[in-house]
Amino acid sequence: MVGATLENMDIDLGIGAVRAARTVLADHLPATPSWAAPALTEAAGCQVVLKHEEVQPTGAFKVRGGLNLLAGMSPEQRRRGVVSASTGNHGQSLAYASRRFGARCQIVLPEPVNPTKARALRGWGAELVVYGQDMETAGAHARELAGRGGARFVHPADEPALIAGVGTLYLELLTAHPDLDYLFVPVGGGSGAASACLVAASVAPGCRVIAVQTTASRAAHDSWRTGELVSRPNRTAVEGLAIGIGYATTQALLRRHLTDFLLVDDEQVRVAQLLLLTHAHTLAEGAGAAALAGLLSMADRLAGTRAAIVVSGGNASPAELGSVLGARPVAAA
Known part of the structure; x- marks a missing residue:
């Protein structure tokens, strides 16, 4: 479907599917914590709330x-x-x-x-x-x-049941913190970002959802910008974001509800991983820290706001952890 236009694509997926998924998951997973990280707030220059999905049994929100x-x-x-x-x-x-x-x-x-x-x-x-x-x-x-x-x-992104299930984390987050101004979400295939948009539009319409992808694998970003499903070179070292094409279902939801789409480089992601480790006592793999990298890239516009990121992906390899420890520390805002 590369080259397909997204303007009139009909996606039959609403907040009801997410609420139904929450009922299903209640028998399998407890809600994960979300709270402010004061040291991270000081470094970022705005109040930052972390949703801790790295504590899931698989280490990730998926x-x-x-x-x-x-x-x-x-x-x-x-x-x-x-x-x-x-x-x-x-x-x-x-x-x-x-x-x-x-x-x-x-x-x-x-x-x-x-x-x-x-x-x-x-x-x-x-x-x-x-x-x-x-x-x-x-x-x-x-x-x-x-x-x-x-x-x-099972398609990794174009699966309504996956999107609805992932949406339960944003239902938890936005119910616990209804006054958020921004929600930053990483994008590979886009199921997490699509579910964030779907839930925010229904339960927290004042919260702006900002997607983040790497410049080395920017297919989702460019699909959203152009309104067509496109393929792009896929060279990022951030595994969870290493997708070279845009996907129809997730892109259609992003087109409806996403506020903006940012690009960061792989080094910015590593810096964000280090910041989570040193300022929030939290281990995340690259895809789980990309949202923070995006937040930091526009920190000069966020003073006085409340922003949230989902920390996910506690499955970093030893080689990745080594590169994180070698990253350049971020200066306080």
Whole structure:
């Protein structure tokens, strides 16, 4: 669908689906904490609220989507299993949910594989297939595998059940902090950003949602700017943001509700990871810190406001952690 226009795309997904997902997830996951980080607020120059999704059993917010999707499948569908492609966190969400619901789960990983995430995927019982050099190639192979064996192919972004499940975190956040001025969200495939837009538009219309992607993998950003699904070079080292094309479902929701879309570079993401570690006692992988990088990039416009970011992705590899410790510390605002 690269090249498709987004202006009149009909997406039948509303806040009711998110509220229904919250009921489903209540039997599986407790609400995660969200609170202010005073030292981070001082460094950023505005009040910063952190939503701590790194405490999820898989270390990332995506587990919400996987559980919601598997909960809605029939016993026969679960028996046939699910297949998807992932750099790690989306795959873990499906693996965790498949283990909870007794389903077979096969995940295709592009190279190079993060050993930390591969270990976690195996731990949750997923069957791993390493194929291709990027998510697009891995995704095509996953779709082929699903077709061969009758399993359900799960798209990492164009899946309403995933978006609704992820939306529950923003329902928690915006219910606990209804007076937020800004919500910064990272974008790879865009399921998290799309769900943030969907929930904010319904329960906190005064909160402006700002998306963040890296300059080295900017397909979602450029799709949103142009109003067409585009492909772009995919060179970021930030695994969770390494997507080279725009996706229809998430882009349509972003077009409706997103306030702005920022680009940061990989080094800014590493600096944000270090700041979370030193100023908020919080470990996040790159995709889980990109929102803070975006916030810092426009800090001069945020004085006197309240902004939130979702900290997610506690699955950084040792090599990534080494690069974070070597990053340049940020100066206080």
